[in-house]
Amino acid sequence: MKETENIFLTLINQHRAIIHKISKMYMNGVEEQRDLFQEIVLQLWKAYPTFKGNSKFTTWMYRVCLNTALIYFKKDSRKVDKTPLDENIDMIDVNENEGKEEKLAYLYTAVQELNVVEKALIFLFLENQSHREIAENLGISEVNARVKLNRTKEKLQSIIKKNGYEF
Amino acid sequence: MNFDDLKNEWNAENPKGNNISTDMLKIKQAHTPIDKIRAKMKHEFFYQLFFLAFMAFIPYIVGFSAALNQVYLMTYAITCGFTAYYFFKFYVFYKNSYDLSMDSRKNILWFYYEMKLNIELYKALTYIVAFIAVGFLSAYLFIERASVFVRIFSKLSSVYILLNCFITILIIGAITELWAWFYYGKYLKQVKKIVDELDYE
Numbered sequence: 001m002k003e004t005e006n007i008f009l010t011l012i013n014q015h016r017a018i019i020h021k022i023s024k025m026y027m028n029g030v031e032e033q034r035d036l037f038q039e040i041v042l043q044l045w046k047a048y049p050t051f052k053g054n055s056k057f058t059t060w061m062y063r064v065c066l067n068t069a070l071i072y073f074k075k076d077s078r079k080v081d082k083t084p085l086d087e088n089i090d091m092i093d094v095n096e097n098e099g100k101e102e103k104l105a106y107l108y109t110a111v112q113e114l115n116v117v118e119k120a121l122i123f124l125f126l127e128n129q130s131h132r133e134i135a136e137n138l139g140i141s142e143v144n145a146r147v148k149l150n151r152t153k154e155k156l157q158s159i160i161k162k163n164g165y166e167f
Numbered sequence: 168m169n170f171d172d173l174k175n176e177w178n179a180e181n182p183k184g185n186n187i188s189t190d191m192l193k194i195k196q197a198h199t200p201i202d203k204i205r206a207k208m209k210h211e212f213f214y215q216l217f218f219l220a221f222m223a224f225i226p227y228i229v230g231f232s233a234a235l236n237q238v239y240l241m242t243y244a245i246t247c248g249f250t251a252y253y254f255f256k257f258y259v260f261y262k263n264s265y266d267l268s269m270d271s272r273k274n275i276l277w278f279y280y281e282m283k284l285n286i287e288l289y290k291a292l293t294y295i296v297a298f299i300a301v302g303f304l305s306a307y308l309f310i311e312r313a314s315v316f317v318r319i320f321s322k323l324s325s326v327y328i329l330l331n332c333f334i335t336i337l338i339i340g341a342i343t344e345l346w347a348w349f350y351y352g353k354y355l356k357q358v359k360k361i362v363d364e365l366d367y368e
Contacts, residue, residue: 005189013186020182035198038191043199043267045192050268060268067267067274070361073198073354103176117364120271125170126177139272144368153170 008048011057012041018058018065018127019044025119026069028112036072043068063137066123070116110159118152125149200354201278204285205261207350212254219247235310242303246296253292260285272365279358286351290343297339 012019023037044064051060111119117138124134135145160166196202222243226236260281267274308316320328 005192008192009187009189016187017180017182021177021180038194039198041187041191042194042197046197046264047267050266063270063274064267067269067271068199070271070275071199071278071358073200073203073357103173104180107173107177115364116361126174128174128178137270138365139270139274140365147368 004048008045012044012061015058015061018061022065022069022123024108025111025123026072026116027074032074035074036069039072040065040068062124062127062129066120066137070120106160106163106165107156110156110163113159114152114155117148118155121145121149121152122156125153199265199278200282200358201265203354204282204351208257208261208285208289212257215250215254219250222246232311235307238303238306238310242299242306246299249292249295249299253288256288257285260288272362275358275361275365279355279362282351282355282358286347286355289351290347293343293346294339297343301335301339 019037019040022040023033027033027036044061047064051057111122114122120138121134124137129137131142131146131149134149135142138145140148196206226239231239263281265274265277265281269277
């Protein structure tokens, strides 16, 4: 068990940027991003036995991460989770990015106005996935993936423009 | 807006932060809609157990007649039987693990139908328990308050009585549906919205 745990931790630490980026895309506040980050790690660990090595680890990871984010329910603010938040999770605030990674900061702000499926489309697109791969991950047809992605990109452009930024 | 530039910056971004530790794997509470429904069902299970235990003492508290006691025991046994059957079904649902590595549509549809099925089971149990309660109340009136019952019946027309039965059924139905919707409906609604969003072309 300990060995499995170590292998798993090594693998997800190599690709933890995926979890960071999804958490930032799907949640606006830093606390909520941390919660989602923890939830994704938990679900990855729970789902790890289903990873048989037939596909790349990242392919499997994308699916579990996205599916978790798609159906994630925010924690009830009235109920405080007894499990302490892992303070080591460093969720970068939008303001922190300004200047240095301004475009990404605007992107993260703009995607908050997209719905959960649109966020998944943009995320997979930015992760260099082809239309076919996006379609396979989301379980829709390739044509549908292309149409949806184009619409989402247009929507994102107009949101960014509306927010007074253009690149 | 140049998406290629954006992609390059996106892929160059390397979020800071320490490594994910083993502590994060020890968190018990998950927050998928299924987990939320399971948690609520677990709470209800304990309420229901408490209620059934309390029901066992009602004849001693109220002091039923011998005849009504027999009816009550029968009602209680039937309620326990149905509750046990449905709790077994809920337990299977509770233990049924989900596979988040399927494609999103399959995964979300699985969640949707699993949740819907269990909400329907929950409603079925509520209906059954409500009708058993109404049945027992009728038996109580027949046995313990027969004279009052006969007097009322003699004054009322059959249509009026039937209409009342019908309204009772409607009220039980409405309360059950509203309760299930209030308690579990929001999760189902959210998941359905995602399914619709994925299917929309």
